Amino acid sequence: xxxxxxxxxxxxxxxxxxxxxxxxxxxxxxxxxxxxxxxxxxxxxxxxxxxxxxxxxxxxxxx
Amino acid sequence: xxxxxxxxxxxxxxxxxxxxxxxxxxxxxxxxxxxxxxxxxxxxxxxxxxxxxxxxxxxxxxxxxxxxxxxxxxxxxxxxxxxxxxxxxxxxxxxxxxxxxxxxxxxxxxxxxxxxxxxxxxxxxxxxxxxxxxxxxxxxxxxxxxxxxxxxxxxxxxxxxxxxxxxxxxxxxxxxxxxxxxxxxxxxxxxxxxxxxxxxxxxxxxxxxxxxxxxxxxxxxxxxxxxxxxxxxxxxxxxxxxxxxxxxxxxxxxxxxxxxxxxxxxxxxxxxxxxxxxxxxxxxxxxxxxxxxxxxxxxxxxxxxxxxxxxxxxxxxxxxxxxxxxxxxxxxxxxxxxxxxxxxxxxxxxxxxxxxxxxxxxxxxxxxxxxxxxxxxxxxxxxxxxxxxxxxxxxxxxxxxxxxxxxxxxxxxxxxxxxxxxxxxxxxxxxxxxxxxxxxxxxxxxxxxxxxxxxxxxxxxxxxxxxxxxxxxxxxxxxxxxxxxxxxxxxxxxxxxxxxxxxxxxxxxxxxxxxxxxxxxxxxxxxxxxxxxxxxxxxxxxxxxxxxxxxxxxxxxxxxxxxxxxxxxxxxxxxxxxxxxxxxxxxxxxxxxxxxxxxxxxxxxxxxxxxxxxxxxxxxxxxx
Numbered sequence: 001x002x003x004x005x006x007x008x009x010x011x012x013x014x015x016x017x018x019x020x021x022x023x024x025x026x027x028x029x030x031x032x033x034x035x036x037x038x039x040x041x042x043x044x045x046x047x048x049x050x051x052x053x054x055x056x057x058x059x060x061x062x063x
Numbered sequence: 064x065x066x067x068x069x070x071x072x073x074x075x076x077x078x079x080x081x082x083x084x085x086x087x088x089x090x091x092x093x094x095x096x097x098x099x100x101x102x103x104x105x106x107x108x109x110x111x112x113x114x115x116x117x118x119x120x121x122x123x124x125x126x127x128x129x130x131x132x133x134x135x136x137x138x139x140x141x142x143x144x145x146x147x148x149x150x151x152x153x154x155x156x157x158x159x160x161x162x163x164x165x166x167x168x169x170x171x172x173x174x175x176x177x178x179x180x181x182x183x184x185x186x187x188x189x190x191x192x193x194x195x196x197x198x199x200x201x202x203x204x205x206x207x208x209x210x211x212x213x214x215x216x217x218x219x220x221x222x223x224x225x226x227x228x229x230x231x232x233x234x235x236x237x238x239x240x241x242x243x244x245x246x247x248x249x250x251x252x253x254x255x256x257x258x259x260x261x262x263x264x265x266x267x268x269x270x271x272x273x274x275x276x277x278x279x280x281x282x283x284x285x286x287x288x289x290x291x292x293x294x295x296x297x298x299x300x301x302x303x304x305x306x307x308x309x310x311x312x313x314x315x316x317x318x319x320x321x322x323x324x325x326x327x328x329x330x331x332x333x334x335x336x337x338x339x340x341x342x343x344x345x346x347x348x349x350x351x352x353x354x355x356x357x358x359x360x361x362x363x364x365x366x367x368x369x370x371x372x373x374x375x376x377x378x379x380x381x382x383x384x385x386x387x388x389x390x391x392x393x394x395x396x397x398x399x400x401x402x403x404x405x406x407x408x409x410x411x412x413x414x415x416x417x418x419x420x421x422x423x424x425x426x427x428x429x430x431x432x433x434x435x436x437x438x439x440x441x442x443x444x445x446x447x448x449x450x451x452x453x454x455x456x457x458x459x460x461x462x463x464x465x466x467x468x469x470x471x472x473x474x475x476x477x478x479x480x481x482x483x484x485x486x487x488x489x490x491x492x493x494x495x496x497x498x499x500x501x502x503x504x505x506x507x508x509x510x511x512x513x514x515x516x517x518x519x520x521x522x523x524x525x526x527x528x529x530x531x532x533x534x535x536x537x538x539x540x541x542x543x544x545x546x547x548x549x550x551x552x553x554x555x556x557x558x559x560x561x562x563x564x565x566x567x568x569x570x571x572x573x574x575x576x577x578x579x580x581x582x583x584x585x586x587x588x589x590x591x592x593x594x595x596x597x598x599x600x601x602x603x604x605x606x607x608x609x610x611x612x613x614x615x616x617x618x619x620x621x622x623x624x625x626x627x628x629x630x631x632x633x634x635x636x637x638x639x640x641x642x643x644x645x646x647x648x649x650x651x652x653x654x655x656x657x658x659x660x661x662x663x664x665x666x667x668x669x670x671x672x673x674x675x676x677x678x679x680x681x682x683x684x685x686x687x
Contacts, residue, residue: 006487011242012126013489014160019246022270024279028289031381032390032488034279038159039269041279041492043377043390048489 007051014038015052023054066107067227068117070140071178072168073152074161075123076493078180081210082152083120086112086220090509102408103136103144114220119144125160127167128236131414138234141173147227148174150219155185155192156494158257159269162249165201171233174226177205178219184494188272189263197256275370275494282374292378295371299362300462301455303355303435308451310354315605318347333538341530345522345588351605352436352584356514359432361507363401368498372397373490380488386470387477389413390488392422396469399429400462401510403645407652417482423652424476424662425469427640430462432514433583437636440587441629444609465637521582529578529592552593565675566635567628569617580641627681631674639670 014037015021024034024041032043044052071079071086083089087106108116121140122133129135140146149168153161168175179194198205204222208215237245259265270276281287322343329335366372372394380390391413398406406426413419430438438461442454532552540546547553556570563573571593579586587608594611612624640646640663650659 006485006489008128008237008239008242009125009487009489011239012128012163012237013491014163014246016243016246020269024276025283026285027283027378027381028285029378029381030285032377032490034283034377034492036271036276037269039157039271040160040494041271041275043373043380043488043490043492045380045384045486045488047485048487 006048010048010051013042020057021052021054066115066117067147067224068119068145069148069150069223069227070119070121070137070144070146071150071152072121072137072141072164073123074125074154074157074164075491077123077152077154077157077161078178078208078210079123079152080120082150082178082180082208082216082219083118085208085210085213085216086116086118102133102411103140108220112217112220114217114224116220116223118150119146124164126164126237127171127234131412132419133411141232142234145229147229148176148223150178150223151175152178152180155179155182156188156272157181158192159249159253162252163245165203166245166248167237169201169203171235172230173232174228174230175203176219176222176226177201177203178208178215179205180208180210182207183209183211184272186260188267189260190268191258191260193256193258197252200252200255272494278495279374279492282371283377288374288378292375295366295375297459299359299366300459301452302362303358303455303458305451305455307354307358311351311605314351314353315347318343318351322347333534336534337527337530341592342523342526344591345526345529346519348440348587348591348605348608349436349518349522349584350515352439352587353511353515355435355439356432357507357511359435360401360510361503363397364503364506364510365498365500368496368503370493370495373492376490377488377492383470384486386474387418387421388425388470388473389415389418389422389486390490392418395422395426396429396466399426399431402431402433402514403427403429403642404648407645407648410652415482415484415486417477417480417484418486420480420653420658421473421477423649423658425473427642427645427649427662427666428465428469428472428638430465430637431583431642433518433642434636436584436587437579438633440590440605440608441633443605444612444624445626445629447609461633461637468637518582518584521585522588525578525581525585526588526592529574529589532574533593547593562671565679566631566671567623567625567678568632569623571615572623572628572632576635579636581643583636583641586636622687625687627678627686630681631678634677635670635674637670638666638673640666 019037022036024036026033027043032045033049034041034043036042071083073079083104083106086108088109089104089106102122104120106118108114108118119140121137124134124137127138129138151165151168153165165175165177179192182192185192194205194207204226206215206219206222208219253268254265257265257268282291322339325343326335326339329338375397376390376393379393383390383392392410395406395409398409403426406429407423410419410422410426413422438458442457446454446457529552532555533547533550535551537546537549540549552574553570556574559573559577560570563569568576575586575589575593578589590612591608594608594615615623617623646659646663649662650656653659
């Protein structure tokens, strides 16, 4: 997969403009980011997470 | 008119394999991990449904733009296998994502019928789907299917028959705008068809369930995740030893009894000797370890069903990426502890060719179930009359060592096989499901049954060869030691002895090692045969073998099975690739004989040289 394929793949998974995602944290060893979207948690490496532009909305503990 | 051919397509973990099993009566295993199906299966609908259909089960896909070999299989089916329709399997709890593939299929003029699964789970979450309305909006039949009970399957097949028509699949790559538009349509559909129950709010529809979120807070936590990971796998591997011991004793008693009864029934003739000393002793020496293998399979099955494997893959991604592997390599590597063959097939979910080859390369280093009888025997020898937790801990250390060696091999090989490919991970973490013990027991039973069948054949064939080799030509000699020393096996074994002596073994150990290239566990049955273990005295078969090993000496009168030799043998079995089936599968998965034979050569030579070094180093430090 090249970088453009990666962006497309993220979009197919539901990472589209205006989508609300929940940041769950990171695994041990500074491993993948864990986010939740459309009812499922997804683990993303730095290189994949960097493809996303995110605006932070603080919802207290429910994130 | 030819029979309609329907492909079952959907996102990973939507319930395709479970549905396929209901339709065809197959017994493929559905696993709570994305990518558990890596190749397609073709079957016929059971006659009870009164719908003569051919059905194809496919690997899960998120879209019709494949990114890994197993996803390409699904697209190839639509292109080459000429299905006349598609059953799109949609998990009701994942409607917001799974409708994407349905929409893509429809846009490409594929006749579709939707199977809506997991509606019971959706109800538990406090939501309901208006199936009639969903069908009207999408303009396709939608049928609710219960994966646990099989209800709705007949209606689904009837609907599939009605939509069935030949079509030409034309694959188009979707751009960003089309994807965005499709998700907007899906969101609109959801607001129209999903309703809430009780105090539930519609905005929570796109959140995972509370239990999964709660467990994940611990399991994926940066500080608790790793200790939990170690605890889960540590418990699994140490329980193999201490939990199985009482069951192993029963199997041992059974084979001792069987040997005695056979001898009494058939008599002391040549055939009676073969049955008792050859086949039953050989088979019993290996099958005594079946309870351990069963516990290993049961533990792995429970982890698969629970949904933990995707989490473990996420935790391991960073460390594995340091040696050129991928977090997605974790599940194939873990499966390698059961058997390298399905493990190598599971590596297809890795999209990077470089990482997939590295994973294929190191899988044989994971200690498969065939090695378990060998380790169990050698550890029982090293830890005789000691507390049972000691061999258990030593077994856990063997598993850890095999992982460490796998990582070292991957790090070395990744320097050798360089690649400019960018590596990706991106893994969906499915909701946790309560494992059903009955199903897990059934699966573990089936896997163990396959193991016994496979091992049993190899043991039977090798037992005949080795027994003939150790008894003939002087079969009527009274003294068994003299008979063995002048046997065909001894004559052949003396050619191996110069190779074996640096490892600390003699021709008998060498012959057992050579026979283990047919199947690793044959090493144990060969030892039992060569050392002529019978149930003559009060001891059980296993104890008899251990006693024979204890007193065995080489031609110089030195003990063969010393601490250094036995440790060396354990190390040899950790590294050596002694499985012809693995070589064949490695060739198939890599599409290269050079890769498969190179792997065989590298691991065998490395195993020998490292074992010699280890044995000599131990002796240098005064360990006998």
